Amino acid sequence: MDQKLESKGKVCVTGASGFLASWLVKRLLLAGYFVVGTVRDPGDEKKVAHLWRLKGATERLKLLKADLTKEGSFDDAIMGCDGVFHTASPVVGVLNDPKVEILEPAVKGTLNVLRSCKKNPSLRRVVLTSSSSTVRIREDFDPKVPLDESSWSSMELCERFKVWYALSKIQAERAAWAFCKENNIYLVTVLPSFIVGPSLPPTLCSTASDVLGLLKGENAKFQFHGRMGYVHIDDVALCHISVYEHKRAHGRYLCSSTVMEVDELASFLSARYPSYPIPTRFEKLDRPYYEFNTNKIRSLGFKFKPAEEMFDDCVLSLGEQGYIPSA
Numbered sequence: 001m002d003q004k005l006e007s008k009g010k011v012c013v014t015g016a017s018g019f020l021a022s023w024l025v026k027r028l029l030l031a032g033y034f035v036v037g038t039v040r041d042p043g044d045e046k047k048v049a050h051l052w053r054l055k056g057a058t059e060r061l062k063l064l065k066a067d068l069t070k071e072g073s074f075d076d077a078i079m080g081c082d083g084v085f086h087t088a089s090p091v092v093g094v095l096n097d098p099k100v101e102i103l104e105p106a107v108k109g110t111l112n113v114l115r116s117c118k119k120n121p122s123l124r125r126v127v128l129t130s131s132s133s134t135v136r137i138r139e140d141f142d143p144k145v146p147l148d149e150s151s152w153s154s155m156e157l158c159e160r161f162k163v164w165y166a167l168s169k170i171q172a173e174r175a176a177w178a179f180c181k182e183n184n185i186y187l188v189t190v191l192p193s194f195i196v197g198p199s200l201p202p203t204l205c206s207t208a209s210d211v212l213g214l215l216k217g218e219n220a221k222f223q224f225h226g227r228m229g230y231v232h233i234d235d236v237a238l239c240h241i242s243v244y245e246h247k248r249a250h251g252r253y254l255c256s257s258t259v260m261e262v263d264e265l266a267s268f269l270s271a272r273y274p275s276y277p278i279p280t281r282f283e284k285l286d287r288p289y290y291e292f293n294t295n296k297i298r299s300l301g302f303k304f305k306p307a308e309e310m311f312d313d314c315v316l317s318l319g320e321q322g323y324i325p326s327a
């Protein structure tokens with residue numbers, strides 16, 4: 001039956017074995033695309049086995065080796081593709097050297113990927129995974145007006161508070177816009193808030209581990225996260241495909257279902273999953289109140305799954321993977 005599915009074209013997904021990218025690969029294969037995924041080591045069974053188990057993978061998935069820090073590394077994977085989904089970027093916690101560990105791989109890596117895109121005459125569109133952290137880290141806005149895609153976080157604030165991940169995403173997205181404008185590449189960016197849902201990779205990424213920690217009673221990570229937007233992983237993958245396929249999609253797209261204070265999230269989770277020791281005491285942080293205006297993506301007909309569904313799916317999968325007792 002799968003052989004009869006007409007290919008919708010060939011697309012590349014960078015960092016294909018990651019938390020979000022794996023789900024995106026799954027959705028692209030289901031939609032009928034031929035997917036070239038890049039990973040740092042295609043021979044690392046532990047990192048890629050889940051991708052080979054996806055429906056359609058045997059027929060329409062190819063994995064190639066590429067590293068953000070190696071110039072020209074993405075040429076082979078990108079050549080001949082109609083579209084590129086650039087999701088690879090370091091998502092790391094504590095850092096010894098932010099410049100080397102996160103800022104350079106994110107920014108130089110993005111430009112490295114885009115230089116490979118420039119060499120590909122069949123390229124139609126690039127979709128870059130940015131982050132809602134490129135929008136919300138600022139102090140100079142009216143909290144009564146929800147933040148939209150016209151907002152950019154303050155790099156000065158990020159440096160002052162050592163929020164290196166957000167700084168890397170801002171610098172990478174800004175560099176991508178400048179490069180694509182100069183080189184006439186059609187770029188659309190997706191700005192997800194905190195992604196929640198089942199993890200296809202067996203090893204949890206940084207944000208999925210934070211959720212696991214919260215369910216096990218740890219409060220440090222979420223205390224720091226404070227007020228945060230949340231979005232289902234399936235919605236983030238579908239949003240990437242939607243802005244790739246919609247002819248009139250352009251610019252930046254916030255991708256977030258709901259924004260909650262950390263104590264609101266904790267009360268919601270403890271009421272819904274009473275068997276887990278979810279902490280309920282969090283310090284109130286002195287940070288500005290904000291909401292997200294997601295009308296732009298909704299205007300493409302997009303609807304977000306609610307918090308109940310994203311956390312139910314996440315909890316179920318963490319139980320099935322043996323990280324927590326089933327709820």
Ligand SMILES: NC(=O)c1ccc[n+]([C@@H]2O[C@H](COP(=O)([O-])OP(=O)(O)OC[C@H]3O[C@@H](n4cnc5c(N)ncnc54)[C@H](OP(=O)(O)O)[C@@H]3O)[C@@H](O)[C@H]2O)c1
Nearest residue numbers: 015018019020067068087088089090091131194195205207
């Ligand atoms: N999780 C969230 O809540 C969230 C929210 C907003 C935006 N995002 C964005 O979504 C994207 C995916 O993040 P994720 O949450 O799925 O985290 P993840 O699982 O850690 O994925 C990051 C991916 O980037 C790859 N990568 C890192 N450094 C690389 C390098 N030097 N060369 C090649 N690949 C490299 C990783 O490869 P390895 O597996 O080999 O390390 C991994 O595949 C990122 O752009 C992130 O900023 C995530």
